[in-house]
Amino acid sequence: MPRRLRSAANPPAEVYKRMKTVDIVIVGFGNVGRGVARVIAQKNQTFKKSGLNLRVVAVSDLWGSMVDERGLRLKDVLEMKCERKKMSGLDVINKVGYNILVESTPTNIDTGGPGLKHMKAALENKKYIATSNKGPLALQYAKLMSLARKKGVELRFEATVGGAMPIINLARETLAGNEIISIRGVLNGTTNYILTRMEQDGLPYEHVLSEAKEIGIAEADPTYDVGGIDAACKLVILANSIFDMDVSYKDVLVTGITWVTPEALLLASKAGYAVRLIAECRKDGTLKVAPRLVPRKSPLAVEGTLNAASLITDLAGEITITGKGAGSIEAASSILSDIMYIASRLQ
Amino acid sequence: MPRRLRSAANPPAEVYKRMKTVDIVIVGFGNVGRGVARVIAQKNQTFKKSGLNLRVVAVSDLWGSMVDERGLRLKDVLEMKCERKKMSGLDVINKVGYNILVESTPTNIDTGGPGLKHMKAALENKKYIATSNKGPLALQYAKLMSLARKKGVELRFEATVGGAMPIINLARETLAGNEIISIRGVLNGTTNYILTRMEQDGLPYEHVLSEAKEIGIAEADPTYDVGGIDAACKLVILANSIFDMDVSYKDVLVTGITWVTPEALLLASKAGYAVRLIAECRKDGTLKVAPRLVPRKSPLAVEGTLNAASLITDLAGEITITGKGAGSIEAASSILSDIMYIASRLQ
Numbered sequence: 001m002p003r004r005l006r007s008a009a010n011p012p013a014e015v016y017k018r019m020k021t022v023d024i025v026i027v028g029f030g031n032v033g034r035g036v037a038r039v040i041a042q043k044n045q046t047f048k049k050s051g052l053n054l055r056v057v058a059v060s061d062l063w064g065s066m067v068d069e070r071g072l073r074l075k076d077v078l079e080m081k082c083e084r085k086k087m088s089g090l091d092v093i094n095k096v097g098y099n100i101l102v103e104s105t106p107t108n109i110d111t112g113g114p115g116l117k118h119m120k121a122a123l124e125n126k127k128y129i130a131t132s133n134k135g136p137l138a139l140q141y142a143k144l145m146s147l148a149r150k151k152g153v154e155l156r157f158e159a160t161v162g163g164a165m166p167i168i169n170l171a172r173e174t175l176a177g178n179e180i181i182s183i184r185g186v187l188n189g190t191t192n193y194i195l196t197r198m199e200q201d202g203l204p205y206e207h208v209l210s211e212a213k214e215i216g217i218a219e220a221d222p223t224y225d226v227g228g229i230d231a232a233c234k235l236v237i238l239a240n241s242i243f244d245m246d247v248s249y250k251d252v253l254v255t256g257i258t259w260v261t262p263e264a265l266l267l268a269s270k271a272g273y274a275v276r277l278i279a280e281c282r283k284d285g286t287l288k289v290a291p292r293l294v295p296r297k298s299p300l301a302v303e304g305t306l307n308a309a310s311l312i313t314d315l316a317g318e319i320t321i322t323g324k325g326a327g328s329i330e331a332a333s334s335i336l337s338d339i340m341y342i343a344s345r346l347q
Numbered sequence: 348m349p350r351r352l353r354s355a356a357n358p359p360a361e362v363y364k365r366m367k368t369v370d371i372v373i374v375g376f377g378n379v380g381r382g383v384a385r386v387i388a389q390k391n392q393t394f395k396k397s398g399l400n401l402r403v404v405a406v407s408d409l410w411g412s413m414v415d416e417r418g419l420r421l422k423d424v425l426e427m428k429c430e431r432k433k434m435s436g437l438d439v440i441n442k443v444g445y446n447i448l449v450e451s452t453p454t455n456i457d458t459g460g461p462g463l464k465h466m467k468a469a470l471e472n473k474k475y476i477a478t479s480n481k482g483p484l485a486l487q488y489a490k491l492m493s494l495a496r497k498k499g500v501e502l503r504f505e506a507t508v509g510g511a512m513p514i515i516n517l518a519r520e521t522l523a524g525n526e527i528i529s530i531r532g533v534l535n536g537t538t539n540y541i542l543t544r545m546e547q548d549g550l551p552y553e554h555v556l557s558e559a560k561e562i563g564i565a566e567a568d569p570t571y572d573v574g575g576i577d578a579a580c581k582l583v584i585l586a587n588s589i590f591d592m593d594v595s596y597k598d599v600l601v602t603g604i605t606w607v608t609p610e611a612l613l614l615a616s617k618a619g620y621a622v623r624l625i626a627e628c629r630k631d632g633t634l635k636v637a638p639r640l641v642p643r644k645s646p647l648a649v650e651g652t653l654n655a656a657s658l659i660t661d662l663a664g665e666i667t668i669t670g671k672g673a674g675s676i677e678a679a680s681s682i683l684s685d686i687m688y689i690a691s692r693l694q
Binding site: 149164175176297323324 | 362390393394496512513516517520523644660663664665668669670671674676679680683687688
């Protein structure tokens, strides 16, 4: 076969004529922030070949900040070998020169936490943002977006919903021109793991929950996950960004999975159904998270910690996407795609 | 619930400050071209609210061209009430003022047909293109892209693969930053319909094929579909655009579905598998279309005329998307999303 294989890399849609340097600060250096640093360290040589140089100029966590406006050595940063200055995340956001803030501090869905302050400060400074932090977006989406518009920048947040599954940018950009009529999704991996295990092995809820805690799939206090609050926050971000609503997670009708029994799952299974914690938003205003029967063959009947979402659209009909809903590198994947988008728009 | 529902429309990611008018010519006015006209007619009032005016200034088919540089009345165009000038598609491409060519003439995978000439002419004139026409891209992808780059414009082709399922832009833009390691997909709805019906009702191939012809799912001469050539052309477009290869459909190892028996399907089914015509491309150079066993629970085991594709990526892991693989409005959906992308880049 006269096959010509030129290169095995996914060629960037964007090829820059001259080297474009984009400066990034990472505020919040836990799983996600470290994932972003690791991914940039790993890929920047490849990006440079298409003319894009991603340079991390500051990294902040609770214990201080590592700053170098000529670009930090990410290997040293990841090994925590750099000198830490007594600068807070907010100091870095206000005083360092950069293009994009990666906001990846732990989320707070009641107050927005430090993330909300960080985002507002960065937007005031006309900086772009790529974030995995649900709280601020679930609480003050409209306010943040209006500030971003006023300042002529963008706040992007693919990593807040569905981990590596790019549901937001898929609905808003890849399907541009389509009206989205409804979204139904499995947006919480912990509950999906629990439901899958309960069904497959006929085990009771409490048993599987302890197991999930042991292997790190459920948190010590699993209330947000099993009570459906985490899924509700994600649904609210979809509702605000895709349906242009202005709602918070308190507007969602939520039922968790704590009452689901192995017997109910068995009955459903015999009838050809699976029980899944489905988050649903419709353009008529429906906002609901609850365990629901889905046909076993439905793409929403995903197993384990997978996430899935089905969009009903006016032109494309039903489009379904599935992917890994959690994980450090998975979240970094979504943040990176937002960084790439912003980079392509920067002058 | 104090829910504030502002608007039910998918807000465009792009909101234009002043009205931006984008002029479009549609060359090839069959199912797809008419679908594009219908969709623009239906949606333009909504688009105008976000500052985008899509104006169709010419429509060409084999019988001539309707031209009005102030914008055709699409209702009249669709009812064929406009006066036809004796201008060919090529005349329109070379002589009319416009921004984007929608190329939707019937495809020719051996020579590229008129579509290839149209695309080259438009690119030479520094015009953007959104197309559903597989042939030219399956034959001369690298040449066309290099011409587009040289002229500073873009040739977009989401509608050539997977109908409304946005696999190309998903892989290249929505997952930007990810390296794609492999793609496996069900890319031909006709063969998938035939395999599904054969399995579900235990019917022989010939029987289901005749039925598919009757209801318009298979063409009178079904060779391209059932022989795997159509899937191979689509695979080649994925290989060239996502893996940066430079291959044509003759480089694909192709096995069609004509030898598949209901007995084989039954055996597979009993073991928990479905047989699907899988198109596969890997970064090591593998390019293959063949009937293969896929686990019944796999998202690739789609039924009827649906399409599906699984991308294995280095960061996001496995991402799977399913959607309607054919249809006039479905193809128009993909062309429209390409038009929206181009519009956002036009000055």
